[in-house]
Amino acid sequence: MSLSLPGAMEGSSRYPSVFVVDGPARGAPFVPPVPRSQKTRPHGQLFLGLLVLMALAGLAVQAYFLIRFRKELDKATAQGAAQASHERLIQDPRPPPPPEKPGAHLTAASFTVTGNDTLQWEHQHGLAFLQEMGYEAGSLICRKPGHYYVYTKVSLEHASCSTVPQAIRLVTHSVCKRTPLYPREIVLLTNIVPSCGTETWRQNSFLAGVVQLQEKEEIYVKVSQAQLVRAKDGTRSYFGTFMI
Template sequence: MEASARYPSVFVVEGPPRDVPFVPPVPRSQKTRQYGQLFLGMLVLLALAGLAIQAYFLIRFRKELDQATAQRGAEASHDRLIQDHKPHSEKPGAHLTGASFTATGNDTLQWEYRHGVSFLQEMDYKEGSLICRKPGHYYIYSKVTLEHASCSAVQQKSTFVTHRVYKRTPRYPKEIPLLTSMIPYCSTDVWRKNSFLAGTVQLEEKEEVYVKVSEIQLVRVKDGTWTYFGTFMI
């Protein structure tokens, strides 16, 4: 009876093979190398950021320097033009240089109109004013050099010095401002500034143009290139 007994068949079922990669442990020296590379990368980024900031300030400084150089170059070119030029045509014109600059009661600057590079052609001069003889369009310009040697010892009356060119006409009772510049006053202890004004205006016969500075005691003359005033018909 035992010999006739049957046993159930045994089947072994294997599951699908799994591709599990084998990751070897990272050696300590390799980890240290990775940290070192990360640290070096951060240093490179910081260096690049520093270079970018430095480049920004250099570009900004160069822009400001170019602007200042262009302004000084324009003034120097204008100075050379005035010194080298005497009118060869019959058109009216005048160029006046700095004088003692004593105020006439209303801060109007007085000028030298007969000596040096100064001249008058078909125009009149009286008490700081250029008087038009021939109607037309005129190019008017004025430069003043302002200076104070010790601003810390000064009781400042205002924070700005005003430089203006005015016109006076028989047809209107009040003076007419034509050109204006406002210069920060005593921004440094030893303070010096230049102010340059220029523009084109219509002048009729007997109309006058003149220059005023609010703090007349700050105006410096020295020579014919520091402070001047003039006009010519265009």
């Protein structure tokens, strides 16, 4: 917009024209400049989101292959077990019997004594048994060579010691062996018990040990005063062995 003073054209002197420039309109909104970091933030968030998606995808693929590997392993294990069981059934349809070691247990439910003080035992009834062992005339006969644990217990009793001579008041309890390799008996275990310490006398004698036996060798029990041995229900006096 331009303005002219009145009378400016009428005189000889002229005045310069005055020009007024309008200023900016008042009341216009002010927009602040956007920082550069705010302009690039959406790109960074997108990049982080892509990384998270890639990590989740990798975990999913790994889980998938682990599940497949587990299924294949279970399938192979089941097939191997079934094949092994089938082969065992073909080779031997019956389970193998448990190994049995020789052994015997003899009782004195009823007692008899031979002339050489060898005790005779019950070997068939009650608590008595024979397993891979023979029995004859009070002797256990070895059928399988090896080391054996041998044990024997006798219960001794005398009701009236006053009638027993002093010279025979000792009882010898022994385990002996008879072998084809030697002409005489061999004493393996022995115990000497003094008898008749009181008027009514009772005493137990126990022997046990490990011996080596060969096939056809015999072991037996001898008691010097065999009439003092008491037998009742097979639990007071007994004789036995088993392979170790």
